[in-house]
Amino acid sequence: xxxxxxxxxxxAVIFFIFRWATSGSSSPNDERRSAxxxxxxxxxxxxxxxxxxxxxxFPDIPPDNIRFDLLRTGSVELTxxxxxxxxxxxAPPAAYYTVYPPAEAPVPQPSSGSRPASASSTSSSTxxxxxxxxxxxxxxxxxxxxxxxIEVGGKAKWEDTAEKRExxxxxxxxxxxxxxxxxxxxxxxxxxxxx
Numbered sequence: 012x013x014x015x016x017x018x019x020x021x022x023a024v025i026f027f028i029f030r031w032a033t034s035g036s037s038s039p040n041d042e043r044r045s046a047x048x049x050x051x052x053x054x055x056x057x058x059x060x061x062x063x064x065x066x067x068x069f070p071d072i073p074p075d076n077i078r079f080d081l082l083r084t085g086s087v088e089l090t091x092x093x094x095x096x097x098x099x100x101x102a103p104p105a106a107y108y109t110v111y112p113p114a115e116a117p118v119p120q121p122s123s124g125s126r127p128a129s130a131s132s133t134s135s136s137t138x139x140x141x142x143x144x145x146x147x148x149x150x151x152x153x154x155x156x157x158x159x160x161i162e163v164g165g166k167a168k169w170e171d172t173a174e175k176r177e178x179x180x181x182x183x184x185x186x187x188x189x190x191x192x193x194x195x196x197x198x199x200x201x202x203x204x205x206x
Contacts, residue, residue, distance in 0.1 A: 049106040055085030069094050075113060079103035142188045146181075151189060 047053045057078060064087055065077045072094060080090045080100045094100060143149060167183060170176045 045110065049110050050082070050104075051106075052083060054082040057081040057085070061087050065090055065094075072100055073102075075103055075107070075111075076100040078111065079107055143192065146185055146188060148185055148188060151185065152192075 061081055062074055062078050065081070066072065066074050068091060069077075077090065077100060079102075080093060081087070084090050084093075090100070143152065167179055170179055
């Protein structure tokens with residue numbers, strides 16, 4: 012009988028020593044548990060690069076909204092699709108800010124017209140190609156007179172083969188790009204005329 016009591020006491024002591032020793036090393040797990048308790052779901056790992064990538068594509072969406080949705084989905088693609096479908100991301104709840112402090116607002120970049128010379132020279136090496144350059148529409152710029160002449164939108168006719176469907180899609184993209192360019196030029200003319 013005495014040996015059984017000694018064995019039970021020894022197991023209890025070992026259990027409490029093990030629990031005490033491992034309680035200090037489980038702080039990342041405790042943070043995850045507290046984040047899951049505060050947010051109501053288990054957050055997925057999110058890097059700042061993921062937030063920056065989505066924010067670069069959708070600059071009008073606040074970074075905190077992006078991070079909150081990425082914590083739910085864990086995927087840049089799913090978050091981007093949600094923005095494309097809805098047009099917005101819901102704001103995080105107040106509990107989010109207890110776990111993740113608010114992100115600093117990004118410094119707005121000056122528009123291309125008001126750039127200093129040094130900034131324009133450094134950014135010219137990393138300048139992204141325009142849509143006109145990307146889709147090789149230079150030859151079609153001379154033929155476009157006004158935005159009303161470009162037929163944009165409407166339903167596309169379903170083509171028989173994948174090649175014809177792809178060509179139709181490319182043509183619709185080209186028409187949309189040219190129409191958007193014409194609207195932008197017309198707007199700039201109105202603005203310059205009103206000044």
